[in-house]
Amino acid sequence: MVDADSVDDDGDPDAPGTDYGPLADELAARDAVGCVAVGDRFDDDLRYLTRFSGPDRDYAFVLTLGSDGAPHTALCAPALFDEQARREFPGDTVGVDRQGDPAGVRAAAALADAGHDSGTVLVPQGIPHDAAVYLENAGYEVASTDAVARARETKTTAELDRLRRVQRAAIRGIRRAETVLAEATVDPDRDEVRWNGGVLSTERLRRQVNEVLAAHGVRDAGNTVIGAGATAADLHYTGTDVIRPGETVLLDVSPRGPDGYYGDVTRTFAVDPEGGWDRRAYLAVEAAREAALEEVAAGVPAATVHEEAAAELAAHGFRVDSSEVGFTHSTGHGVGVSLHEGPSLTADEDLEAGNVLTIEPGVYDPSEGGVRLEDLIVVTGDGFEFLGEYPFSLVPQKRD
Amino acid sequence: MVDADSVDDDGDPDAPGTDYGPLADELAARDAVGCVAVGDRFDDDLRYLTRFSGPDRDYAFVLTLGSDGAPHTALCAPALFDEQARREFPGDTVGVDRQGDPAGVRAAAALADAGHDSGTVLVPQGIPHDAAVYLENAGYEVASTDAVARARETKTTAELDRLRRVQRAAIRGIRRAETVLAEATVDPDRDEVRWNGGVLSTERLRRQVNEVLAAHGVRDAGNTVIGAGATAADLHYTGTDVIRPGETVLLDVSPRGPDGYYGDVTRTFAVDPEGGWDRRAYLAVEAAREAALEEVAAGVPAATVHEEAAAELAAHGFRVDSSEVGFTHSTGHGVGVSLHEGPSLTADEDLEAGNVLTIEPGVYDPSEGGVRLEDLIVVTGDGFEFLGEYPFSLVPQKRD
16 A cells, blocks of 8 residues: 555645636626526536535525625535535635525525625526526526636636646556556466456556555546457446457546546557557557647637647548547547536637646547547647656556 | 455446336326436436436436336437447437537437427426526426435345445445554654654545545545544544544545445544543444434334434533534435435434435534544334444554
8 A cells, every 4th residue: 555645745735716807707798796606516617616625415606796896705505514615615705594495595695685686697507407496586587607617718827736736646547557567467378468466457457546546635536447458449438347468458547636626647558569550549649649739829729739630640541530430539628627628629719828638639449449648738828838747658668 | 555356356247227117107197298317427316317427518318108108218328428328328228319419408309209399397406407498498398306316215235235335445444544543653742643654644544545445446536534633523524634642533434436326434533532522422422323223214203313313412411402512413314326315314204124324423522523433224124234334442443
């Protein structure tokens, strides 16, 4: 067992604050009396707005504007969580009134307390239906906004710090897996890969990765994807497979840190590779990765990054028009308090400095396997920076 | 580092199926044309209905009745997840049409495909507002149902098997923590508890627990609660505190297994306890636990269990009427694919065989600390069974 402190212990820095300015601007622009978000601990907009890692039942966030136009923010804390809400919420008020009432009812009461008993209330479009109905029954008109999602796309320095920490831990997980694969042996019949006295399965390898994540204070969020052979061509495989010699072993590790930010890194290995499809796929994906990264900079249309990767893979003879074979997905996505958030690399928008993106070209063939390489970057004015770096190699190296 | 396989490897049994009968009965009883659930991987009703651990964007489940009254179930699979949806969904149809459309639109299309273009559609009350509006705009009347939540309260044999596995891993986590605390020493100034060459903090202890969870194939779901002293009186502390000699160290470990089921176990220890408040609290909580367990059986009003525990704690001189000091919460809650679900031990309902409950009396005083003991049980006709057992001791014992 690893002792975390023997490796590193970054302590417990304050959570990053939240700039409510963009949301206040949206309220003013749309002549709305408030913005309400309702959800439980699994709602990422609410996590961003409140920095509160609450319970698995609904609570509410309410933003209103004072007569001077300054935002006032309130968290309607769920029962038994007052103490934690006060510790974590960077906004103005932690409300503990009427804790037995539904969150939508409490949100309406907070709007009324702020002096508004009618008018437009902006909500994320996925707000729970009962909360929207409570607000409507209380006399407000509910209108949806994507202002929170848009605000989340540009990261602050404090957020980048959290993302780097989690990515560093994710890379340690990949390093552990690569080392296990480098230590592994092929049995005399060439049927199985063996390690530490037993058959090596994707689940056994996954547990090795997840132990390292835990030792570094981040957690597998249910998506330590490890596939081998045919299941490496399945984009999100989290099951158990025996790992066979020569098969591509694809590891996509996306843990979540204590402040809610994710890391995301993918590497592909093969124990005793055959040098056929796997080698061609690896070279193509490496080239696509370079081609995509070369395009990244503030002001560049996001779709250009994806198109360059796709063109490179097509030039290497891989299909880019199928959902089963070849390059079957987008080149990347934004990462923050959600594993998948904006910007999209297939959308009609320009990249901005502070966007955090995965760059993850891959090619798949269920009869051969899958190869994907993924890194996490932040967009800068004239290019990008990696939020963590780790080498590439189809043949695993011992790096622990 | 622990190698999972050197400890145990339960493999990857098939996920438990879902009995759609109660939902079909509810449809028939309410003369509804369908039931629709919409959400992402974090929606536990959807997890129960589909057994699909999908992505962090919305997808839909649709149940309709055939002309013979038999249920037909469809999962509108999100793009890039067809393969996984087919592997995991135990229902009838995995739909891959219109994957770019919002989940609510796809659900309406599935209802239309089943021959219904109007009528009442039952939904969980927290369905995303946009999905409810899409259904209404497509001509359906949306009405809420708690039939899914009610069905989830009674566990099948397969579900109990999953819960036992996760609880077993949770107990291994507690065992690791108790062993670390038993190995720990008190520094000469009696200021700090030390272990393995460094100061022992709640975060360092948490990482030890989480490594063991990972090694056993379950994961910290962000709620490996460990508090010491004042933070042991905070019900959900997941921060970093130096552990001091004599302080109560409260560990509440609730990991999630690969099929989505949770475990939940709490123990409280003190390194070199003083034998004052901590000892009195421990004895009172042990007695309350016994009193609560004595009441548990099918047919017993749920609230009786809570009231007996509260009466015992009051008899030991602890307050039961405050949200800050004494017994500040309920004696327990249901556990399944949600960490907190029905039945409630303060509600006006009778326990039923197959209910899975925590029994977790505790007393707290921010100036002293907190003591809680928690086990997971299944209600039977004439009593209960533990889903995992672990001994009690205020003074930690080496058990690894």
